[in-house]
Amino acid sequence: MSEFKLKIGIIGGTGLDRDSSIIKDLRLVSVDTTPYGSPSDDQVICGTIEGVDVMIMGRHGSKHDINPSDVNYRANLWTLRQLGATHVLVTTAC
Incomplete structure (x- = not known):
């Protein structure tokens, strides 16, 4: 197994x-465009937390200039999946 x-x-x-x-x-x-367009940022932070592989992407881009209604969620999810994500957590300030 x-x-x-x-x-x-x-x-x-x-x-x-x-x-x-x-x-x-x-x-x-560094990440490229996806079949769904460009993700929120052109770079993803990768590493480990307590031995678990993580990939962190800012929803609003590195310059924080993307409004919530303009976030390309499909492209963000595609990017994380292409980097090997098996699970995705999404946080919010609310």
């Missing part, structure tokens, strides 16, 4: 990407 490897994609709002101290083996991965 093959072993399942959990990889969590996180789409966060403002502030989630500001404290990277909990992320080990941090690296920025």
Whole structure:
């Protein structure tokens, strides 16, 4: 039986990407356009938290200039899946 490897994609709002101290083996991965258009950002933060692979994408882009109604959610999900995410968590400030 093959072993399942959990990889969590996180789409966060403002502030989630500001404290990277909990992320080990941090690296920025450049991403391209998807069949659904461009994702919110051209880079995704990748690394591990407590031994679990994570990929973090800012919902509003690195410049925080994308309004909630303009976020290309399908492109963001496609990007995380292409990077290997098995699960996706989405946070909000509300």
